[in-house]
Amino acid sequence: RGVAAPPPARTMIPTRVTHNPIIGPGVVPMGVDPAYDAQYAKHGAPTRHVASHGNGRPFVVEPATPNTNTQMPYVTGTTVLGMKYKGGVMIACDTLASYGSTKRYKSIDRVKVVNSTTIIGFTGELSDFDYTMTLLNELSTTDFCEDDGKELSPMEIHSYLTRVMYNRRNKFDPLWNSLVVAGVKNGRIFLGMVGMIGQHYEDSHIAAGFGNHVARPLFREKHSDDMSEEDARTLMESCLKACVMRDKSMMNKFQIAKVEEGKAPEISEPFSVATEWNLRSYHNPTEFAPGCW
Amino acid sequence: TPLRSTCAQGYVAYTRASLQMETFDEPPKTGTTIVACVYDGGVVLGADTRVSTGIYVSNRASDKMTVLADSTVMCRSGSAADTEAVAKIVRYHVEQIGMERDSPLDVKTVAQISNQINYQNKSANHGAGLGAYMIIGGWDSNKGSQVYSCTAGGNMISTRWTTDGSGSTYIWGFMDDGFRENMTREECEAFVTAAITLAMSTDSSSGGCVRLNTVNAEGIHRKFVKPGELSPAYGELAMTARHGHVGASGGMVL
Numbered sequence: 001r002g003v004a005a006p007p008p009a010r011t012m013i014p015t016r017v018t019h020n021p022i023i024g025p026g027v028v029p030m031g032v033d034p035a036y037d038a039q040y041a042k043h044g045a046p047t048r049h050v051a052s053h054g055n056g057r058p059f060v061v062e063p064a065t066p067n068t069n070t071q072m073p074y075v076t077g078t079t080v081l082g083m084k085y086k087g088g089v090m091i092a093c094d095t096l097a098s099y100g101s102t103k104r105y106k107s108i109d110r111v112k113v114v115n116s117t118t119i120i121g122f123t124g125e126l127s128d129f130d131y132t133m134t135l136l137n138e139l140s141t142t143d144f145c146e147d148d149g150k151e152l153s154p155m156e157i158h159s160y161l162t163r164v165m166y167n168r169r170n171k172f173d174p175l176w177n178s179l180v181v182a183g184v185k186n187g188r189i190f191l192g193m194v195g196m197i198g199q200h201y202e203d204s205h206i207a208a209g210f211g212n213h214v215a216r217p218l219f220r221e222k223h224s225d226d227m228s229e230e231d232a233r234t235l236m237e238s239c240l241k242a243c244v245m246r247d248k249s250m251m252n253k254f255q256i257a258k259v260e261e262g263k264a265p266e267i268s269e270p271f272s273v274a275t276e277w278n279l280r281s282y283h284n285p286t287e288f289a290p291g292c293w
Numbered sequence: 294t295p296l297r298s299t300c301a302q303g304y305v306a307y308t309r310a311s312l313q314m315e316t317f318d319e320p321p322k323t324g325t326t327i328v329a330c331v332y333d334g335g336v337v338l339g340a341d342t343r344v345s346t347g348i349y350v351s352n353r354a355s356d357k358m359t360v361l362a363d364s365t366v367m368c369r370s371g372s373a374a375d376t377e378a379v380a381k382i383v384r385y386h387v388e389q390i391g392m393e394r395d396s397p398l399d400v401k402t403v404a405q406i407s408n409q410i411n412y413q414n415k416s417a418n419h420g421a422g423l424g425a426y427m428i429i430g431g432w433d434s435n436k437g438s439q440v441y442s443c444t445a446g447g448n449m450i451s452t453r454w455t456t457d458g459s460g461s462t463y464i465w466g467f468m469d470d471g472f473r474e475n476m477t478r479e480e481c482e483a484f485v486t487a488a489i490t491l492a493m494s495t496d497s498s499s500g501g502c503v504r505l506n507t508v509n510a511e512g513i514h515r516k517f518v519k520p521g522e523l524s525p526a527y528g529e530l531a532m533t534a535r536h537g538h539v540g541a542s543g544g545m546v547l
Contacts, residue, residue, distance in 0.1 A: 246349060290384070291384070293344065
């Protein structure tokens with residue numbers, strides 16, 4: 001009497017939650033389920049959480065048992081670079097997934113095609129990105145089933161992912177990724193980023209991860225929105241070269257994906273760039289200071 | 294989580310925001326791969342050239358091998374400061390004793406000096422001792438080619454080959470399997486280069502070029518092997534392959 005009932009045991013079996021194409025899975029929009037909304041009427045923390053029937057359940061189980069799901073990443077991808085050019089947009093990244101400081105998986109696709117107008121790349125935890133791709137594939141499947149010739153645009157996908165990331169962050173259960181979304185639809189070239197706490201922005205050139213420090217200053221120097229594809233490609237390869245020499249969790253094997261109006265997105269075969277090591281001072285750096293390194 | 298200072302040779306602190314996996318409880322394996330191996334008539338010592346702070350490679354062409362005497366080279370891993378200090382003191386002693394004896398020191402003598410510095414300073418760093426993990430190798434007319442593994446704490450163990458540093462974990466098996474007695478100089482250099490290449494392909498704290506020091510009766514011969522000359526490991530690409538068109542600048546626009 002007067003003691004709250006013990007929280008129901010959390011099941012280990014993964015459960016399916018309904019997927020809202022506007023704001024993501026497991027989140028219940030206001031007004032949809034009155035019983036669910038009622039528990040928040042007093043603006044205080046509910047003592048007993050009411051799951052929303054038929055509209056999916058939120059990720060948090062019980063406020064009574066504080067959730068500390070903020071994780072640590074296990075298998076991670078490093079930087080992703082993106083830039084617009086005349087008539088399209090391209091994304092570049094390496095094909096490495098690291099396991100801590102071990103370079104474990106060397107042929108991972110870190111940039112994927114979402115639909116006929118959009119591509120997405122990730123940095124951070126690989127499993128969370130695979131989960132995000134599952135969500136996006138569900139949305140694409142729904143689009144296909146509706147059979148009205150309409151697909152989600154890059155902007156809509158970016159907006160949707162922002163909601164997903166932000167809602168997960170609010171549950172203290174983030175998707176440990178920074179996502180770079182790029183695409184072209186109806187003449188509008190889009191390039192944007194969503195981070196793991198829901199921070200998001202659009203720009204002419206984007207980097208996620210280490211590329212922010214190394215590549216973006218190079219982009220600022222040389223990038224313009226009406227670069228030819230060849231110039232853009234050369235600039236991109238220069239930035240990849242700069243990144244791979246200074247980022248320890250990167251390997252010299254890259255893929256570049258591009259989207260242009262009216263054409264299907266293309267992801268290139270893996271290639272490497274020529275890095276420079278023949279500087280004179282590299283041959284004998286400790287010649288005049290033995291014991292240095 | 295407090296941020297512990299990072300030793301420049303790559304031992305990384307763990308913070309919430311960091312994507313590194315190393316924790317405080319692990320021994321300070323440093324970001325490097327060092328290898329030494331005897332052959333018929335000398336010793337080949339090798340190291341990678343990467344020094345990293347956090348994720349950033351602060352020096353991509355460092356030289357992790359120090360000459361201690363005319364016939365002895367030391368590969369350094371662990372605390373950069375400690376190994377530098379030990380090398381400095383050893384070189385001083387080598388010069389002094391060399392003058393008194395009027396003949397070059399044996400490799401074992403030089404290794405003993407380094408080892409004693411490690412051993413007699415166990416109280417340094419609040420009892421942690423000097424974090425100096427060294428491999429000392431060389432050739433002398435007395436015992437021929439020798440490799441000594443002088444780890445922190447003052448252990449000196451003579452072996453035919455050894456490896457140390459964070460990348461060494463990935464090549465123990467490879468070197469166990471590949472080592473043979475009485476290799477030629479070319480075979481041994483190829484073996485050491487292959488081992489370091491493998492380690493660099495899997496360890497993100499090791500990378501860059503391979504430096505080799507071959508010590509034999511003629512002295513110390515240095516070699517600098519750039520990544521383009523190394524064969525790619527499984528899953529990697531040869532470095533010179535370029536996809537698609539090549540920019541007129543050769544890739545570097547700035």
